[in-house]
Amino acid sequence: MSDGPTTPPTPPTPSTAETPEEEPVLGANEDELEAAGVDLDVAEAAAPDREIAVEVGENIVEVRNLTVKFGGLLALDDVSFNIRRGEILGLIGPNGAGKTTCFNAMTGVYKPTSGDVLLEGQSIKGQKQHRITRLGLARTFQNIRLFGEMTALENVVVGLDARHRTSVPGALLRLPRHTREEKSSIERGMALLEFVGIADHAADLSRSLPYGSQRRLEIARALATDPKVLCLDEPAAGFNPAEKEDLMDLIRTIRADGYTVLLIEHDMKLVMGVTDRIVVLEFGRKLADDVPQEIRNDPRVIAAYLGEPEDDVA
Numbered sequence: 066m067s068d069g070p071t072t073p074p075t076p077p078t079p080s081t082a083e084t085p086e087e088e089p090v091l092g093a094n095e096d097e098l099e100a101a102g103v104d105l106d107v108a109e110a111a112a113p114d115r116e117i118a119v120e121v122g123e124n125i126v127e128v129r130n131l132t133v134k135f136g137g138l139l140a141l142d143d144v145s146f147n148i149r150r151g152e153i154l155g156l157i158g159p160n161g162a163g164k165t166t167c168f169n170a171m172t173g174v175y176k177p178t179s180g181d182v183l184l185e186g187q188s189i190k191g192q193k194q195h196r197i198t199r200l201g202l203a204r205t206f207q208n209i210r211l212f213g214e215m216t217a218l219e220n221v222v223v224g225l226d227a228r229h230r231t232s233v234p235g236a237l238l239r240l241p242r243h244t245r246e247e248k249s250s251i252e253r254g255m256a257l258l259e260f261v262g263i264a265d266h267a268a269d270l271s272r273s274l275p276y277g278s279q280r281r282l283e284i285a286r287a288l289a290t291d292p293k294v295l296c297l298d299e300p301a302a303g304f305n306p307a308e309k310e311d312l313m314d315l316i317r318t319i320r321a322d323g324y325t326v327l328l329i330e331h332d333m334k335l336v337m338g339v340t341d342r343i344v345v346l347e348f349g350r351k352l353a354d355d356v357p358q359e360i361r362n363d364p365r366v367i368a369a370y371l372g373e374p375e376d377d378v379a
């Protein structure tokens with residue numbers, strides 16, 4: 066399993082909204098990480114070190130009445146939901162339901178027609194994509210977007226560069242701070258590659274990587290921006306079942322390391338096993354928003370999304 070994470074996991078049990086007080090399996094916690102089999106040295110090098118204004122369990126993102134129109138098509142229709150700091154929130158729905166449009170409207174790829182998106186209580190609506198990334202909302206794309214002619218490590222360092230303070234002239238003149246930052250970028254970039262399980266590919270051109278490693282590299286690059294919230298758009302698309310399970314393990318590890326995750330995934334079984342809560346979209350509208358057990362048994366969701374008996378999806 067050369068593509069697998071280096072520290073695969075007996076994953077922590079996902080918490081649910083029903084037991085937040087007794088069992089907040091949220092946020093970085095050394096015991097939890099060790100129990101999950103995470104190498105703490107690697108985790109420390111890769112871990113988020115940003116100040117986050119909201120406490121674990123509080124709303125870090127608020128999507129309010131978000132609406133996106135494409136001409137006459139209402140791709141997203143008055144959708145509201147929250148993401149709590151430390152959780153893995155699933156975003157599911159049939160093809161064309163509006164999941165990617167929701168990501169695009171949240172992360173500045175599309176300008177919402179109306180509604181608002183708040184990060185740590187501050188509106189980020191209408192801001193440019195790179196600014197939103199800097200503010201802490203990172204995402205991967207349904208269709209992989211890497212710099213094919215750059216190595217895996219370089220692709221990650223590009224993400225890290227977004228956080229650098231050196232001016233362009235400073236970089237050109239190789240002033241001491243730039244040299245220091247470059248060295249730490251390489252160390253941190255390697256730690257991130259190791260964290261997602263593809264350190265062996267550091268020096269390979271990203272276009273030559275196996276497909277699964279490219280998907281992992283996209284995640285490493287998004288993590289390099291030091292996100293407060295990581296949005297993954299079908300990160301397991303095109304994977305076989307074993308690869309999908311491996312990727313879900315990686316997502317659990319990412320959460321155990323203190324990140325908040327919004328996950329778009331088609332595979333209902335997969336999403337049930339990894340998320341704390343699930344938002345269901347259908348025809349651009351929110352159909353349901355609940356813990357996985359409730360979603361699994363919701364007749365509207367079964368009818369709309371699954372179109373098959375409950376036993377087949379449990």
Ligand SMILES: Nc1ncnc2c1ncn2[C@@H]1O[C@H](COP(=O)(O)OP(=O)(O)OP(=O)(O)O)[C@@H](O)[C@H]1O
Nearest residue numbers: 135138140158159160161162163164165166167207
């Ligand atoms: N740039 C665009 N211009 C016009 N229509 C668009 C655009 N992007 C998305 N749409 C339409 O908006 C609707 C929602 O699409 P979206 O890609 O958000 O769905 P999705 O839930 O991500 O689907 P999938 O599971 O297939 O990825 C679809 O009808 C789609 O054709």
Ligand SMILES: [Mg+2]
Nearest residue numbers: 164165166207
């Ligand atoms: Mg999509």
